[in-house]
Amino acid sequence: xxxxxxxxxxxxxxxxxxxxxxxxxxxxxxxxxxxxxxxxxxxxxxxxxxxxxxxxxxxxxxxxxxxxxxxxxxxxxxxxxxxxxxxxxxxxxxxxxxxxxxxxxxxxxxxxxxxxxxxxxxxxxxxxxxxxxxxxxxxxxxxxxxxxxxxxxxxxxxxxxxxxxxxxxxxxxxxxxxxxxxxxxxxxxxxxxxxxxxxxxxxxxxxxxxxxxxxxxxxxxxxxxxxxxxxxxxxxxxxxxxxxxxxxxxxxxxxxxxxxxxxxxxxxxxxxxxxxxxxxxxxxxxxxxxxxxxxxxxxxxxxxxxxxxxxxxxxxxxxxxxxxxxxxxxxxxxxxxxxxxxxxxxxxxxxxxxxxxxxxxxxxxxxxxxxxxxxxxxxxxxxxxxxxxxxxxxxxxxxxxxxxxxxxxxxxxxxxxxxxxxxxxxxxxxxxxxxxxxxxxxxxxxxxxxxxxxxxxxxxxxxxxxxxxxxxxxxxxxxxxxxxxxxxxxxxxxxxxxxxxxxxxxxxxxxxxxxxxxxxxxxxxxxxxxxxxxxxxxxxxxxxxxxxxxxxxxxxxxxxxxxxxxxxxxxxxxxxxxxxxxxxxxxxxxxxxxxxxxxxxxxxxxxxxxxxxxxxxxxxxxxxxxxxxxxxxxxxxxxxxxxxxxxxxxxxxxxxxxxxxxxxxxx
Amino acid sequence: xxxxxxxxxxxxxxxxxxxxxxxxxxxxxxxxxxxxxxxxxxxxxxxxxxxxxxxxxxxxxxxxxxxxxxxxxxxxxxxxxxxxxxxxxxxxxxxxxxxxxxxxxxxxxxxxxxxxxxxxxxxxxxxxxxxxxxxxxxxxxxxxxxxxxxxxxxxxxxxxxxxxxxxxxxxxxxxxxxxxxxxxxxxxxxxxxxxxxxxxxxxxxxxxxxxxxxxxxxxxxxxxxxxxxxxxxxxxxxxxxxxxxxxxxxxxxxxxxxxxxxxxxxxxxxxxxxxxxxxxxxxxxxxxxxxxxxxxxxxxxxxxxx
Numbered sequence: 001x002x003x004x005x006x007x008x009x010x011x012x013x014x015x016x017x018x019x020x021x022x023x024x025x026x027x028x029x030x031x032x033x034x035x036x037x038x039x040x041x042x043x044x045x046x047x048x049x050x051x052x053x054x055x056x057x058x059x060x061x062x063x064x065x066x067x068x069x070x071x072x073x074x075x076x077x078x079x080x081x082x083x084x085x086x087x088x089x090x091x092x093x094x095x096x097x098x099x100x101x102x103x104x105x106x107x108x109x110x111x112x113x114x115x116x117x118x119x120x121x122x123x124x125x126x127x128x129x130x131x132x133x134x135x136x137x138x139x140x141x142x143x144x145x146x147x148x149x150x151x152x153x154x155x156x157x158x159x160x161x162x163x164x165x166x167x168x169x170x171x172x173x174x175x176x177x178x179x180x181x182x183x184x185x186x187x188x189x190x191x192x193x194x195x196x197x198x199x200x201x202x203x204x205x206x207x208x209x210x211x212x213x214x215x216x217x218x219x220x221x222x223x224x225x226x227x228x229x230x231x232x233x234x235x236x237x238x239x240x241x242x243x244x245x246x247x248x249x250x251x252x253x254x255x256x257x258x259x260x261x262x263x264x265x266x267x268x269x270x271x272x273x274x275x276x277x278x279x280x281x282x283x284x285x286x287x288x289x290x291x292x293x294x295x296x297x298x299x300x301x302x303x304x305x306x307x308x309x310x311x312x313x314x315x316x317x318x319x320x321x322x323x324x325x326x327x328x329x330x331x332x333x334x335x336x337x338x339x340x341x342x343x344x345x346x347x348x349x350x351x352x353x354x355x356x357x358x359x360x361x362x363x364x365x366x367x368x369x370x371x372x373x374x375x376x377x378x379x380x381x382x383x384x385x386x387x388x389x390x391x392x393x394x395x396x397x398x399x400x401x402x403x404x405x406x407x408x409x410x411x412x413x414x415x416x417x418x419x420x421x422x423x424x425x426x427x428x429x430x431x432x433x434x435x436x437x438x439x440x441x442x443x444x445x446x447x448x449x450x451x452x453x454x455x456x457x458x459x460x461x462x463x464x465x466x467x468x469x470x471x472x473x474x475x476x477x478x479x480x481x482x483x484x485x486x487x488x489x490x491x492x493x494x495x496x497x498x499x500x501x502x503x504x505x506x507x508x509x510x511x512x513x514x515x516x517x518x519x520x521x522x523x524x525x526x527x528x529x530x531x532x533x534x535x536x537x538x539x540x541x542x543x544x545x546x547x548x549x550x551x552x553x554x555x556x557x558x559x560x561x562x563x564x565x566x567x568x569x570x571x572x573x574x575x576x577x578x579x580x581x582x583x584x585x586x587x588x589x590x591x592x593x594x595x596x597x598x599x600x601x602x603x604x605x606x607x608x609x610x611x612x613x614x615x616x617x618x619x620x621x622x623x624x625x626x627x628x629x630x631x632x633x634x635x636x637x638x639x640x641x642x643x644x645x646x647x648x649x650x651x652x653x654x655x656x657x658x659x660x661x662x663x664x665x666x667x
Numbered sequence: 668x669x670x671x672x673x674x675x676x677x678x679x680x681x682x683x684x685x686x687x688x689x690x691x692x693x694x695x696x697x698x699x700x701x702x703x704x705x706x707x708x709x710x711x712x713x714x715x716x717x718x719x720x721x722x723x724x725x726x727x728x729x730x731x732x733x734x735x736x737x738x739x740x741x742x743x744x745x746x747x748x749x750x751x752x753x754x755x756x757x758x759x760x761x762x763x764x765x766x767x768x769x770x771x772x773x774x775x776x777x778x779x780x781x782x783x784x785x786x787x788x789x790x791x792x793x794x795x796x797x798x799x800x801x802x803x804x805x806x807x808x809x810x811x812x813x814x815x816x817x818x819x820x821x822x823x824x825x826x827x828x829x830x831x832x833x834x835x836x837x838x839x840x841x842x843x844x845x846x847x848x849x850x851x852x853x854x855x856x857x858x859x860x861x862x863x864x865x866x867x868x869x870x871x872x873x874x875x876x877x878x879x880x881x882x883x884x885x886x887x888x889x890x891x892x893x894x895x896x897x898x899x900x901x902x903x904x905x906x907x908x909x910x911x912x913x914x915x916x917x918x919x920x921x922x923x924x925x926x927x928x929x930x931x932x933x934x935x936x937x938x939x940x941x942x943x944x945x946x947x948x949x950x951x952x953x954x955x956x957x958x959x960x961x962x963x964x965x966x967x968x969x970x971x972x973x
Contacts, residue, residue, distance in 0.1 A: 053749060
């Protein structure tokens with residue numbers, strides 16, 4: 001009897017199971033885009049975008065490479081899969097000193113390279129020193145410029161030493177009060193970062209500098225540490241001509257430099273120190289509260305000294321390479337794929353869930369979508385789903401849409417008429433309905449410089465709202481008037497202004513949309529100029545574009561400063577010609593504040609100041625816009641689209657699949 | 668004949684020189700550099716990169732290097748792809764383009780000649796009209812439209828073939844790209860075969876062959892095809908050169924690691940050594956194939972004498 005019942009039950013369950021399985025299977029084809037069958041092997045197939053330039057994490061600054069580097073290399077800290085804030089990786093824990101000008105990392109004792117070598121603090125010192133070596137030509141080096149003497153070393157600068165007493169000239173003795181440093185006025189030269197205060201002056205102990213932790217001995221106050229905390233040495237360009245220019249601008253310096261000896265800044269002078277095998281101390285040139293959040297960047301991921309010294313720049317070839325991440329290289333077929341497999345030497349190998357990953361180098365959006373639909377790949381890089389496809393793709397449950405820490409905006413050329421007039425800039429900004437742009441593009445409209453809702457606790461100021469009438473008034477004030485003193489669109493110099501864009505992605509339809517907005521709201525037709533990308537970037541750098549230039553910015557680290565810093569210098573990525581020493585002073589004040597809330601308030605004040613000058617027209621906060629099969633778990637549409645691969649896995653139980661964007665909060 | 672060949676080979680040298688000089692000049696005229704990117708580099712870092720790749724040297728030193736590299740056929744290191752030499756890249760990319768080109772070539776010959784012959788034998792029948800309509804479509808549909816269309820049918824609706832990626836030879840991944848690439852050539856060859864065959868079939872020697880009492884099969888294969896295919900032979904030489912070097916669009920649509928894909932990206936990346944290497948290679952290939960075709964004319968057609 002009991003037998004019979006259980007048999008009935010089992011049969012019933014089986015039938016029910018079959019029915020539900022049938023239902024889900026048929027429902028799947030509507031829920032998800034194309035085939036949704038997990039691959040037979042425990043290997044994930046991901047399209048990472050363009051062909052990687054190199055597998056050397058110091059070389060490439062690209063996003064496609066960043067994702068491959070995250071599989072192959074590990075740093076002191078890793079991006080959190082959901083929030084992209086730094087979490088422990090090769091460093092178990094760390095301390096930051098009171099004014100955020102020095103960080104001490106405590107490394108795990110079981111970190112190993114793929115060749116079995118132990119990973120020690122010395123390897124990190126080597127990694128950072130190598131990355132900054134001028135000959136290597138790393139494009140990421142500027143990220144490490146916050147480290148003391150790093151910029152001087154990378155630029156090939158010299159210290160000035162008195163040959164008699166061995167004393168070095170100090171920066172503080174030659175600073176002119178209130179005026180920005182001499183070379184700052186020259187927009188072609190990057191402004192040196194002003195020196196923030198360092199909490200510990202010579203003679204103070206390490207213990208006084210860091211918050212006290214019980215049963216924890218403060219790390220040694222070494223001679224190097226003393227050197228780092230001694231007043232900044234003066235650095236000058238090694239190039240004779242440039243040096244003369246700097247020296248000539250400062251008469252006090254000119255007289256002091258006589259008879260002195262030029263000592264090149266060397267790798268050993270950079271503020272990275274292996275206190276012992278498992279303690280690494282990084283001293284910064286200034287207070288930089290955001291520095292930790294840029295430490296997961298590829299530039300700081302550890303590389304193997306032996307392999308690099310043995311093979312030179314051929315060390316990344318598959319037969320030579322030594323890696324430090326959860327996966328190691330199997331093969332690299334150029335312009336096709338990079339195959340990696342789980343590395344048994346990795347310290348946390350037990351946590352790594354995938355047996356391997358294939359990174360395909362595919363760039364054509366439609367080709368990627370085809371591969372995805374046919375079930376040949378499991379996920380793709382961000383921004384693949386184009387605006388034109390969104391109406392079709394957005395309803396599917398495997399579409400990953402979330403705001404990114406990336407903004408899209410138009411630069412105004414503040415050095416040429418008519419956009420050198422702030423009223424014109426404000427009017428153009430006010431007469432574009434950002435909400436309409438956002439709704440059309442399925443993205444969040446933006447009126448500020450920083451992306452919206454990205455930085456918890458940051459009191460982001462809002463820019464001017466949509467107001468065509470006020471815009472017309474401003475343009476009338478600017479002098480574009482008819483006989484009766486009202487705004488006359490015919491007077492607006494459309495021959496001096498154009499929307500400069502490159503033909504990639506959705507730039508052309510967006511420009512047409514904005515053009516239509518201006519035509520509708522102001523009666524002005526501003527022409528669109530399409531330029532090949534590199535050509536356009538040169539025009540932007542030299543401020544040669546007429547009036548308006550499309551651009552965007554992706555966060556280097558999760559802090560408003562990565563956006564506000566764009567206008568910290570007149571050169572670099574500014575591209576607008578707007579630069580204000582008062583704005584710079586506010587940013588400096590903010591970054592030297594220990595209190596995060598106060599710092600945010602000061603940064604917000606700076607942002608409001610920039611918005612008032614309107615060097616740019618904000619448009620949208622970008623969204624991730626990619627797809628992943630529902631059986632891929634542990635991958636989240638985070639703000640940087642950066643995935644710590646060791647937590648990604650293939651779920652074969654349909655009940656546990658992701659139906660929609662996975663929850664981004666909670667554990 | 669030998670003197671002709673020597674003369675032609677000697678002419679290739681100044682032609683290469685001109686081609687390379689123009690290419691080099693154009694690259695230098697193009698704004699931007701291999702390191703120009705949305706995120707602008709600090710001036711010191713740009714300086715480091717220029718130093719590293721010898722871009723600080725005067726133009727004549729750089730130009731001399733380009734020429735010397737050409738003489739040695741060693742184009743130096745790629746600027747974009749750290750640690751890879753242009754020769755390594757060429758060696759890796761060439762087999763892909765070659766495989767693809769040859770597959771498409773053989774496919775075009777087989778399908779083109781068959782349909783062309785059938786159309787000629789059944790002139791004005793439905794076979795003739797259907798195949799000539801298809802040929803017209805093949806000529807007029809560009810391959811960047813045909814490729815995605817084929818992928819839509821065979822990869823996304825029927826799930827028979829992969830929609831992209833390269834799995835090497837032999838594999839299913841070759842079928843769609845070589846079909847896309849060959850469509851135009853199938854069409855040309857079919858039309859050439861048809862008209863050639865129609866002309867030959869009306870000629871006296873075919874009538875003689877039939878009068879002799881030969882079977883229809885013997886008439887077609889032994890006599891008619893040999894004459895009817897002459898235009899196809901003269902077309903197929905340059906066609907092969909184009910098929911091997913002209914795979915840019917197809918490689919891009921199907922994401923294949925061939926020369927074309929490298930070339931187009933090298934231009935966008937301003938990767939000077941790689942652009943020059945690929946241009947030199949393509950120039951040599953085209954000039955070489957043309958020479959071969961000229962020589963083969965001399966062999967096939969007794970009326971041509973050098």
